[in-house]
Amino acid sequence: MPQPFQSLKSLATLRAGVPARDLKVGDESVELIDARVLTPAFIRGGRIQQVTSQVVALSRDVVTRHAVRRGNVIVTARGEFLAGLVDVEPSELTSGLPLLAGPICHVVTCDERGAAASELAPEFVAWLLGTEYARAHMAAASRGAAIPLFSLEAIGSLPVPVPAMQEQRHIAKVAQAGRLLREARISLAEIESAANESDLVRLVGIEA
């Protein structure tokens, strides 16, 4: 029997990134921990890339509250709607430091909700949120004229299909394979172009 779509907020936990006011350097009297802050610039190809933003020193409870974990899906809160999966331990992306979702990011967590096991695989959610379907929904649900703003309610209202867990994982694998093929072809095209250029330059006798 076909399963109806369900809203994302009924299947996953959504929370906002660290507020800008909490990013100021902490009071000298409290214990501070060095961390890196995630921004949309590090969301590429459906995953979070190596984070090289400036290290900041924040209080322990701020870091605890907003730290990102493996399996989280990070989405942007304004501008171009992007989604990226944290598919490794966050400290591997940050040279060993904790990673926090920044002020213009939201975090989607497909963890256990009460007694029920998660119905959504994180990699499936990351793929789904990167599709044109999700982008169209967010464009319609966003606020703001010049720069679209994506609230937690808007993201949570996205109707998501819930196939079987194994099928979700397969779908995510196919998406990932497609992405890798695309990147490989782009790389090949760039190298072919460089080789072509090099041949032409050599042909006319121009020295490098």
Place this chain on the structure above:
Amino acid sequence: MSEAHSSGSIPTIQVIAHRLASGLEGADRRLLAGLYAIDALWHAHRSKPSQDGDVQFPASLAGASPIRSVIQSATAEDDSSQRTAARSQKFIDDFVSLNAEAIGFGGELRPERRDVSASRLPLSLLLELEEIARPDRMFGEDTRLPADIMGVLLNSGRDPVDEEMRRPGEEFSAFLASLCPLQEGAGVLDLSCGTGTLLDRLLEGRTGVHVFGQDQDQELAVLSWLRLRLHPSTESVHVKVGDPLRYDYEVNARRRPIDVAVLHSLEFQVAEDVSSVAARKAKEMDRAFEQASLRQAKLQEKFHLEKGKLVYFHDGLERAKRAAADKSEPHAEAEAALFESFCRDQTKLIASVEAELNDARKCAEDAALERRAALERARRPEADRTTKLVEHALKTVRTGGTVVAVVSARHLFKSPQVDQLRAQGVEGGLLDMVVEFPRGLDGSQERVAVIVFRKDRKPDPVLFVDVSDHEAVVASRRHAEPEANLKPTEKKFSFSFSEVWGRYRIGLRRTRSNLFTAEYFQSVASICLGRRPVASIAATVALADLAAKSADGRQADLRPRQFLAAVVQDGPAADLPARLAASHAAVAAAEDGLAKARQALGLPSLSTSNRNPLSPRRPGTH
């Protein structure tokens, strides 16, 4: 630093640092560290008097240890923290006076008493220190502990003394130590030893080392001496107070060779370019010469005028004398006496005017000479202090020795200073390595460079390293050595608050850039010791190429970046066929991967020849 040990009763260094952290804030750390070190020496002396026979302690101790003595006095008098600080400083001053010669004072250098009226030393902190880090217990567990604890008191947590005094911190010192080859029995000299952090790093894992330290700051030199006396790896410790260029170690170098000399010249930088200073000086001397000449001219005129007056008075006197002799005028004698008095006064006046004139003439000559000298300097400025320190260090180390110089990166740029460094390094065949760091290292506002010279080195290529890109440096090491050479605590990347806190709290100062982590410095050390080219980071250059002059007739500068650019440009074009082949293989593999993944999902292949469109699904269902 000593590893954490498993004894249940003795806390680890990390625990000691944690327990003292809150008390150290606002306390006078130098005072506390000095008092603790003297306390440790006292305990060591008690247990083995023959080994420390040359150290004397104030008679006021009366059998109690220094810290206990201060605590007892402070408790009896109900002292405030300021009063405790003053009492502690007095004790340290007395100790330093008793041991002045051993510490390195002498001649015109005498111990000075520091003003501690604004310092605080809470009694509770002394009690805490005595409870958890009493030296006799520490010595029994590990002879390194008291020296390490002194390092913690000086530099752990916020506001480390090394940063305040602009000396290399723990991580940077560890990197510098990795560049210094030291065998047992070797001699090492630090020309700006600060609190002894760099020497402490150099001694790690070594024994029987003869240590020589020097610092212009008296208090730092004393702290250095105390810390190194506590260190079990030292065979002998000599610390000198004062400017290395005035009070040098050449005599000691002849008696006990120095294998490695380290100098840290950031704090001695000239505020502005020497040639512009000299040009301004030349202008000042121009004005001074003009004024002196004007004064000279006026005085010359006055001299002639007064001389004229004297001639008139002389004539008057002669006339009066003649009239007196002839008795032709009734008041001739009185007139003669008057003229004689005028002549005497006028002679005195002329003498003083003449003296002034000579003085003015001399001033004008001096101004002219200074002006000429300033113009010479403006055209060819003198070597600044850094160059002199490098020359001094090179003279002091033995044949085959090493000099590691931490200098401002501006010394790498094309300038007269570089010409002098180049003359020493390149033409003399001494230059071994140049490493350029980004801003923010150890609190420095400018870029820092480390230049390594080795006497009698083989004619190997010189290594140039630019480690400004922190991420690239760390990534290059991870790529080259994915699992090797990382200590177990650094291999783990799991996110644990206590682990992160323990790892980054001690020795890492948040007032400095947080990019300069232990991993960063280990990566830099790995690149430097490997002496291999690394794309965008390190390049090797033959000495002959370095000696080539640039188009304007002056030698090219020593910045690593110019040599790295050539490496990057040569790379890609050379291996295009290999990259093409690899890229084709990658595309084929990716196509295969996608086809298999689609097959597992029951989807047809994407190839257009056998693709059937999928039947659409009803919206809202799947």
